[in-house]
Amino acid sequence: MQRELTRDLMIGANTKQPFTMSTRVMNAAGILGFGDVFSNLYNFDRIGAVVTNPVTWSPRQPALGPRMIVKEGGVMLHTGLPNGGVKRVIRDYASLWQMLGAPVVMHLMATSSRDLQRSIERIEAEPSLAGIELGLHDDITWRDAQTFVRVARERCEKPIIVRLPFPGSGDVARAAVEGGADALVATAPPRGTERDPLSGRLMRTRIYGGLVRPMVLRAVGKLASQFPDVPIIGAGGILSMEDARNYLDVGAAAVQLDAALWVRPRLLEDVSRDLGGATVTRRTDSLPDEWHPGMGDTEAEALGLK
Numbered sequence: 001m002q003r004e005l006t007r008d009l010m011i012g013a014n015t016k017q018p019f020t021m022s023t024r025v026m027n028a029a030g031i032l033g034f035g036d037v038f039s040n041l042y043n044f045d046r047i048g049a050v051v052t053n054p055v056t057w058s059p060r061q062p063a064l065g066p067r068m069i070v071k072e073g074g075v076m077l078h079t080g081l082p083n084g085g086v087k088r089v090i091r092d093y094a095s096l097w098q099m100l101g102a103p104v105v106m107h108l109m110a111t112s113s114r115d116l117q118r119s120i121e122r123i124e125a126e127p128s129l130a131g132i133e134l135g136l137h138d139d140i141t142w143r144d145a146q147t148f149v150r151v152a153r154e155r156c157e158k159p160i161i162v163r164l165p166f167p168g169s170g171d172v173a174r175a176a177v178e179g180g181a182d183a184l185v186a187t188a189p190p191r192g193t194e195r196d197p198l199s200g201r202l203m204r205t206r207i208y209g210g211l212v213r214p215m216v217l218r219a220v221g222k223l224a225s226q227f228p229d230v231p232i233i234g235a236g237g238i239l240s241m242e243d244a245r246n247y248l249d250v251g252a253a254a255v256q257l258d259a260a261l262w263v264r265p266r267l268l269e270d271v272s273r274d275l276g277g278a279t280v281t282r283r284t285d286s287l288p289d290e291w292h293p294g295m296g297d298t299e300a301e302a303l304g305l306k
Contacts (some may be wrong), residue, residue, distance in 0.1 A: 004144070007276050009048065009254055011131060011231065012159025012182040019103040019130040019226055021048030022241060023276035024254035025244070027268060029054050029107035029133060029163070031261050034093045037098055038265045041203020045101030047272050048254060051133055052089070054107045057115035061087040065201060069194050076194055081109065083212075086119045092293035094128045103130035105161065109135055110148040120155040131159035134181075138165045138191055141260050142175040149179030159183070161233070168219030170226055182229040185256060186220045208259035213237025217250050224251025241274040248275070 012018040026049040032038060034052045044050060063080030070076075083089060086108070097104040106129050108119055123129055134152055136145055145162075152160050162176040163185040173184055189206040196203050216236035224232045234247030235256035244255045255275075259267050 002158065002184055006194060009231065011049075015159050015182060016157040017130075017159070019049070021103065021254065022046070023272040024248070024258050025268065025272035025275055026051055026105070026233075027261065028255065028256040028258035029135065031258050031272065034089060035096055035104060038261070038268075039096075039100075041265050043101070046269060046276075047102050047104055049130070050097075050100060051102045051105045051256070052093075052107050052184050053083060054081045054109050054135055055083050055086055055089050055119075056109050056111060057119045058088050058282065059083065060098070065199065067203075069196055069203060070120065071194070071209070073211055074207060076192060076203065076205035076207055077259075078203055078205040085283050086122050090122060090126050090129075096106055097128035097134060099253065104128060105131045105133050106254070107133045107135055107163070110136055110140075110152075113147065113151050117155060120152055124156055124158065131156070131161060131182075132156060132184065133161040133163055134177075135163050135188065136165055136172070138188070140171070142171040145172045145176035146179040149176050149181055153180030161185060163188050163235075164223075165248065166219075167215060168223060170222065173223055177230055181230070182224060183233060184227070185221050185233045186237050186252075187216055187236065188234065188256065190215075202286060208237075210237045210243075211238075213243060213246075215245060219295045220247060220252050221250035224262060238271070241271050244271045 009021045009024050010018050018289055025047060029051045030053050035050050060082055062082040065076050067079060075264045106123055110116055122135040123132060127161050149162060159182040161183045162181040164173055164187045166187040189208055193202055193204050194209045198259045213236055221231055231253035232251060233254045234252035238244050238255060238257050239260050260267055
């Protein structure tokens, strides 16, 4: 199933405060910090939206002990979701968000109905935030998912994107849609367990890498067929522009890029430009080291090629 795409994508068309993505690309939560990571490499107005690191109502400390295992073809990561809490994060980064040039979506972890209510009230009052991406626990039931989304919807006039746990259960997705979700992210990185070779301790981590992509592509295709009127945002294992296009081919309305950006940060703008139909072409008088296939606008402008 391939959707007919225009360049822009509106999120939350039925809300009072929808936002528009100028290209159908955003980062995944936890990849670009709070908009401050790699900010010198991007013109954010050429990226559809920026998703913040996960945020909770109360501050959280980093995970103790080993946090990363590098595997062939990917990485396993456990962070503990460190953050200063909703109020402090907004206080520290609101001025930056206002200057980025792209809609900023706060990734808010759904931990309890009470904390969710208090978080929504603060986010609603913050003009620099365009929407919420609600993160659900990996083992959440469809009933609890529906409750959390309804709590958010009743208190929020901004768009609500719900990130589904892997593997993108249709029951949880339906509960989120019926609860009032404006879009779905499929999916959060899967979890796994592996022994850290340095400490010898078993770690429960999230898994990032290209092998995740075929599984999530299948989930995106099923969800796009099940919910044809709800934007499905594909996330997982995107390592190239072709990988991103594959998500659109199975029915995704947009994509999120994750751990590949730690190795190739410019891939975010490359994919954004590619899916937006804008291409930087080689000028006839440019030298061999002044242009390369997939060059982004920001890099080309820095070299004086645009």
